[in-house]
Amino acid sequence: MLPGNIYRRMALTGKVSLVIVSIIILVASSISVFIIREEKKLLESELKKRGAEIARNLSRLSIKPVLHEEVWGLYGLIKEIIKGEDPSSENIVAYAMVLNRKGEVLAHSDPKKFRVWSPLEKNSLNEMAMASQGLLIQTIHQDVEGDQIYDVALPIFIDNERIGVVRVGVTRRYVDAALERITLNIILITGILGLMGVALGVILTGRVTRPLRKLTDFVRGISSGRLDRRIEISPDGEIGQLTSAFNQMAIDLDKRTREIAESERKYRSLFDFAEDSMMRLDRSGKVLAVNKREEWIIGYHEDELLGKELTTILPERYWDLFINIFRETIDKNKKVPTSEIEVVSKDGRLIPMELDLTGICEGDRVVSVQIHLRDITKRKLLEKQVEQSRRLSDLGEFAGGIAHEVRNPLARIMMGAYTLKEAAPDKGERARALDNILKGVVDLNRFVTELLNYTGRMELQRDKTDINKILDSTLFNLTEEAVRSRVKITLKLDPELPKANVDGVKMDQVFSNIIRNAIQAMPDGGALTIITDYKPCPVDMHMGMKGKTNGVKPGLIKISLSDTGSGISKKDIGKIFNPFFTTRAKGIGLGLVLVHRIVEAHGGKIDVESREGEGCIFKILLPFVPDYQYHDEEEVKITPKRNSERS
Amino acid sequence: MFFALIRKGYIMPKKFRCFIFALTLTFLLRADIAAQYAVASQEPLRIGLTAVIVEDFLQLNRHLLQYVGEKIGMPVELVLRKSYQEMNDMLEKGEVDVAFVCSPPYILGHEKFGLELLVVPQIDGQPLYYSYVVVPKDSEAKRFEDLRGKVYAFSDPLSNSGKLVPTYFLAKMGETPETFFKGYIYSHSHYNSIEAVAVGLVDGASVDSYVWDLADATDPRFTKKTKIIEKFIPFPFTPFVIRKEIDPVLKERIRGAFLNMHSDAKGREILSKLRIDKFVKVPDSFYNPVRKMLNFVKDSKIQEAKKPAGPKVGITKSPKER
Structure with a gap:
C-alpha cells in the first residue's frame, strides 16, 4: 500500500480509483486463488482419468497380442496411442508401454531406448507398477523436459491370469499450461476490470469534483479580486449548499470590499487634502504613503518618496532629533511634543515645519508612524515681520526721539554758526571752521531725516507701472557706476509682463539699492543678469468671482537679479535685511532694510540666495491681480481646474 | 475367427x-x-492378396486387378488376408480363386492341393528378386552375421525373402533364428519390417527387395532411416497362383489378361507404377531353388528338434507355431 502521506496528498479521483482497483484486485485474487486451486484439482483428476482410460483401452486391446507375443501389433497399438486420437489436440501421453509377465518390454513408445524383451530398470516405481493388482497411478516428479508425469499402470488379465502390465505416462504439462492460461486470463480480466474501476472512479469523482473545481476557480477568482463573479448553483444537496454559501460569501466580500474601498477613498482624500503634510513610515522608517499636501509643499511626487527614508527630505542637522522622536514613538508609543524642523524641498528650499509623530497601533504594537508636517513658513515669516516691525518701531521711536533731541540742538548750533558767520565776514580760518560746522550740521540733519525715512510709515503711491520700464530707467541712472566697475549687464525681460500696480519711485529705490550693492560687490568686474518673468497662479484664483480678466490670470511677477560678486556668507545671509547690518565700512546697513520694506509693502516677497565667492541672487516676487470686468448675466461655473502651466 | x-x-x-x-x-x-x-455364373473372380507384400500399395494392386477383371469380362473381388498361411487355407477351401503368394506357400500348396502357377512379374528384365538384410542407418552391423544376439524382424512365417532365405542361411551356419537371435518378431509385412527397423523396434529385418525398392522410390520415410547390409542371391519372384479347380478356359483367359498387360497403354501405366516390366509364365521347376531351401531348412529343423531344448524356446515362438 501507499504510504499514508502520499495517499493523503492524492487527488480524490486517485483515491477513489485506488480504492476501487484495490477492491477489484483483492476480490479477483481471492476468487482466482480458489478457482485456480479447484481448476488444478479438476484438471489433475481429469488427466488421471484420461490416463486411466488410455491404459484401460491399451490393456484391453493388448490381451491377445501379449498372449501371442505379437510385438509388431503391440507396437502398432502404442503408436496409435502416442499419435493421439485427435491430431489437433495436445497429446497428453508422454510414453506408453506393454510389459510381459516377467516385466520385459514387449513394446514401448520409445523402441530404441526400451528394446523388445529387455527388462526395465529396477526401481521402486517400476516394481510398484509391476506389482500392481489394479489401476495404480504414481507420480514421477520430473521427466526429461522437467514436467510432472502421472504413471498409470494397469495389469492385463485373461481368465484371472495376469499376463502383463500396461503402463501409460501422462504429462502434467498441459495441466500446467492450462493453469497458466487460466491465470493469464484472470490477470487480463482483472486488468480490464481494474481499468474499468479507474474509469468508474474518474467518472464518479468527476461528478463530485467538477463543481468543486468550479468552486476552486471561483475562489481563486475572488482571491485575485474578481468579486463580481457568481457561480452557478448546482441543484443537488451539499454541493448546492456549499455553492450558495460561496456566492453569499462573494456578495458579502464584494460589499465589504466596496465599503473598505470607499472608506479608503475617504481616508485618502482626508489624508491627501488635509491641512498638514502627512506621511506614513513603517517601522524601519521607510515611507509608506505621502499625501498630496506634502507633494505640493516639498515638490516630490509620492512615487519618488515611497520606500525612501525621511532623511531624503530632512537636513542633516535634524537627523538625530528625528531619529530620537521616531524611536520614542515606535518603541514606546509616546507622544513626543511638537518640534520645529526644516524640510528640504525638491528644489532645495528649506521649509520650516512643525513635526508631530503619531504611532499607529495594531494591538499594542506600533506598526507604522504617521508624520504630520505643518508648514509654518507663514507663521515664521509673520514672526519675523512682527519682530522686524517691532524692531523698526523701536528704531522709529528711538529715531524720533533722537531726531527730536538732536534737531533742536542742531537748530541752535546752526543758528549760532550762521549768526557767527554773519558776524565775522572775513574769509579767514574762522569762517572755514564755521562752514565745516554748518556742513556737519546739514549732514547730521540728513542722516536724521533718512533715519526717519526708513523707520517711518511707508506710504505707497500705486499706479499701473511697467516693471521693465522701471528697471530700464534704474539701469540708465547707474550706467556710469557699472561701466566704471566693468560690470556687464544682461537683461532678460519678459515682454508679456503685465503692468503691475506698484509705486514706481519706491520700486526704483529697490532696484537701485540692489544693483548698486551688486556693482559694489564686483569691484573687479563681473556680470549682472536681470530676469523678469510672469508666473500665473497654479490655482485659478478668480474662483467664485464673476467676470473675466481679459485672458491674464492672476499670478506673480518675478524679478531676479543675479551677480557674480563676492556673495554673502551663510552666516550673514539671514541677517541682511536687518537694520544696521552691513558688511561694508561705509554703509549704514539700511539700504536692504528699505528694499525689504518696500517689497513687503507691495505684498511681495524678497529672497536672497547666495554662495560665498560665487555671487548672489535676489528674487523678488510681486503679486499681480488683474482688473476684473464684470458681466452680470453670465453665470460662471465654479470649476476648480488644475492649471497645466503649473511648474 | x-x-x-x-x-x-x-x-x-x-x-x-x-x-x-x-x-x-x-x-x-x-x-x-x-x-x-x-x-x-454370377460369382466374381476372387483374387486374394496378403498384407505381406501388398497392403501398403493397395491402390496400385486394386487397379491391377480391376484391369484384369475388365479384360476377362468378369467382376473381380479382392480378398485380403494377413498371412500366407491364411491365404493358402482359403485357396485350399476354394474361397479364393487367384492369389498373389510367395514361393513357399505356392510350393506347399502345390504339394498339398495341387495349386498351380498363373504368372510371375518380371522386374528389371528377370522374374527374380533379392532378400535384403536391412538394419538401422546408425547400426554398427556390417554383415548378417553381426546381428547375432539381436532382435530381428521377419515378415511372414511363409515368406521366402522375409523368412525362408535368412533361415536358410542360418541353417547353413548351423543356427536357427531361435539360437542366433535374442528374439524375433513377425511384422506380417515387408513394409512393416522396414518401419520396425527404422524406428528401432528391431535391430534388423529381412525384406523383399521389390518392396524396399518400391518404398524407397515412392515413400522413403522409413527406407531412408535404414541401410541394406546384405543382398542374398536372386530368387524366383512371388507368383500369382490359381486354384487347380478353375475352368481351364477361364484360367487361360486370366493368364492371357496378365501376360498381355504390357501391350496396351492402360496396362503399361499400371505396370510402370508397380515397377513391373511385364508378367511372364514360368514352369513349376522355376521354383526348385526355393524347394531346395525349404527342404534344407526342414531337415536342419528336424535335427534341431532332436537336440535338448534351449533356454530361449518359448519366448520366440510365433503364434502359429504354438
Missing part, C-alpha cells in the same frame, strides 16, 4: 481397419450366399 480378425485389424494402419472389417463382413455374407444358392 471374425472377432479375432477385427482385433487384428487394430494393429493395422488405421485407414485399413474399416476396409478390412467391411471386407470380412462381405466375405461372411458371400460365403453364406454361396453355400445356399451356389450361383456360379
Whole structure:
C-alpha cells in the first residue's frame, strides 16, 4: 500500500480509483486463488482419468497380442496411442508401454531406448507398477523436459491370469499450461476490470469534483479580486449548499470590499487634502504613503518618496532629533511634543515645519508612524515681520526721539554758526571752521531725516507701472557706476509682463539699492543678469468671482537679479535685511532694510540666495491681480481646474 | 475367427481397419450366399492378396486387378488376408480363386492341393528378386552375421525373402533364428519390417527387395532411416497362383489378361507404377531353388528338434507355431 502521506496528498479521483482497483484486485485474487486451486484439482483428476482410460483401452486391446507375443501389433497399438486420437489436440501421453509377465518390454513408445524383451530398470516405481493388482497411478516428479508425469499402470488379465502390465505416462504439462492460461486470463480480466474501476472512479469523482473545481476557480477568482463573479448553483444537496454559501460569501466580500474601498477613498482624500503634510513610515522608517499636501509643499511626487527614508527630505542637522522622536514613538508609543524642523524641498528650499509623530497601533504594537508636517513658513515669516516691525518701531521711536533731541540742538548750533558767520565776514580760518560746522550740521540733519525715512510709515503711491520700464530707467541712472566697475549687464525681460500696480519711485529705490550693492560687490568686474518673468497662479484664483480678466490670470511677477560678486556668507545671509547690518565700512546697513520694506509693502516677497565667492541672487516676487470686468448675466461655473502651466 | 480378425485389424494402419472389417463382413455374407444358392455364373473372380507384400500399395494392386477383371469380362473381388498361411487355407477351401503368394506357400500348396502357377512379374528384365538384410542407418552391423544376439524382424512365417532365405542361411551356419537371435518378431509385412527397423523396434529385418525398392522410390520415410547390409542371391519372384479347380478356359483367359498387360497403354501405366516390366509364365521347376531351401531348412529343423531344448524356446515362438 501507499504510504499514508502520499495517499493523503492524492487527488480524490486517485483515491477513489485506488480504492476501487484495490477492491477489484483483492476480490479477483481471492476468487482466482480458489478457482485456480479447484481448476488444478479438476484438471489433475481429469488427466488421471484420461490416463486411466488410455491404459484401460491399451490393456484391453493388448490381451491377445501379449498372449501371442505379437510385438509388431503391440507396437502398432502404442503408436496409435502416442499419435493421439485427435491430431489437433495436445497429446497428453508422454510414453506408453506393454510389459510381459516377467516385466520385459514387449513394446514401448520409445523402441530404441526400451528394446523388445529387455527388462526395465529396477526401481521402486517400476516394481510398484509391476506389482500392481489394479489401476495404480504414481507420480514421477520430473521427466526429461522437467514436467510432472502421472504413471498409470494397469495389469492385463485373461481368465484371472495376469499376463502383463500396461503402463501409460501422462504429462502434467498441459495441466500446467492450462493453469497458466487460466491465470493469464484472470490477470487480463482483472486488468480490464481494474481499468474499468479507474474509469468508474474518474467518472464518479468527476461528478463530485467538477463543481468543486468550479468552486476552486471561483475562489481563486475572488482571491485575485474578481468579486463580481457568481457561480452557478448546482441543484443537488451539499454541493448546492456549499455553492450558495460561496456566492453569499462573494456578495458579502464584494460589499465589504466596496465599503473598505470607499472608506479608503475617504481616508485618502482626508489624508491627501488635509491641512498638514502627512506621511506614513513603517517601522524601519521607510515611507509608506505621502499625501498630496506634502507633494505640493516639498515638490516630490509620492512615487519618488515611497520606500525612501525621511532623511531624503530632512537636513542633516535634524537627523538625530528625528531619529530620537521616531524611536520614542515606535518603541514606546509616546507622544513626543511638537518640534520645529526644516524640510528640504525638491528644489532645495528649506521649509520650516512643525513635526508631530503619531504611532499607529495594531494591538499594542506600533506598526507604522504617521508624520504630520505643518508648514509654518507663514507663521515664521509673520514672526519675523512682527519682530522686524517691532524692531523698526523701536528704531522709529528711538529715531524720533533722537531726531527730536538732536534737531533742536542742531537748530541752535546752526543758528549760532550762521549768526557767527554773519558776524565775522572775513574769509579767514574762522569762517572755514564755521562752514565745516554748518556742513556737519546739514549732514547730521540728513542722516536724521533718512533715519526717519526708513523707520517711518511707508506710504505707497500705486499706479499701473511697467516693471521693465522701471528697471530700464534704474539701469540708465547707474550706467556710469557699472561701466566704471566693468560690470556687464544682461537683461532678460519678459515682454508679456503685465503692468503691475506698484509705486514706481519706491520700486526704483529697490532696484537701485540692489544693483548698486551688486556693482559694489564686483569691484573687479563681473556680470549682472536681470530676469523678469510672469508666473500665473497654479490655482485659478478668480474662483467664485464673476467676470473675466481679459485672458491674464492672476499670478506673480518675478524679478531676479543675479551677480557674480563676492556673495554673502551663510552666516550673514539671514541677517541682511536687518537694520544696521552691513558688511561694508561705509554703509549704514539700511539700504536692504528699505528694499525689504518696500517689497513687503507691495505684498511681495524678497529672497536672497547666495554662495560665498560665487555671487548672489535676489528674487523678488510681486503679486499681480488683474482688473476684473464684470458681466452680470453670465453665470460662471465654479470649476476648480488644475492649471497645466503649473511648474 | 471374425472377432479375432477385427482385433487384428487394430494393429493395422488405421485407414485399413474399416476396409478390412467391411471386407470380412462381405466375405461372411458371400460365403453364406454361396453355400445356399451356389450361383456360379454370377460369382466374381476372387483374387486374394496378403498384407505381406501388398497392403501398403493397395491402390496400385486394386487397379491391377480391376484391369484384369475388365479384360476377362468378369467382376473381380479382392480378398485380403494377413498371412500366407491364411491365404493358402482359403485357396485350399476354394474361397479364393487367384492369389498373389510367395514361393513357399505356392510350393506347399502345390504339394498339398495341387495349386498351380498363373504368372510371375518380371522386374528389371528377370522374374527374380533379392532378400535384403536391412538394419538401422546408425547400426554398427556390417554383415548378417553381426546381428547375432539381436532382435530381428521377419515378415511372414511363409515368406521366402522375409523368412525362408535368412533361415536358410542360418541353417547353413548351423543356427536357427531361435539360437542366433535374442528374439524375433513377425511384422506380417515387408513394409512393416522396414518401419520396425527404422524406428528401432528391431535391430534388423529381412525384406523383399521389390518392396524396399518400391518404398524407397515412392515413400522413403522409413527406407531412408535404414541401410541394406546384405543382398542374398536372386530368387524366383512371388507368383500369382490359381486354384487347380478353375475352368481351364477361364484360367487361360486370366493368364492371357496378365501376360498381355504390357501391350496396351492402360496396362503399361499400371505396370510402370508397380515397377513391373511385364508378367511372364514360368514352369513349376522355376521354383526348385526355393524347394531346395525349404527342404534344407526342414531337415536342419528336424535335427534341431532332436537336440535338448534351449533356454530361449518359448519366448520366440510365433503364434502359429504354438
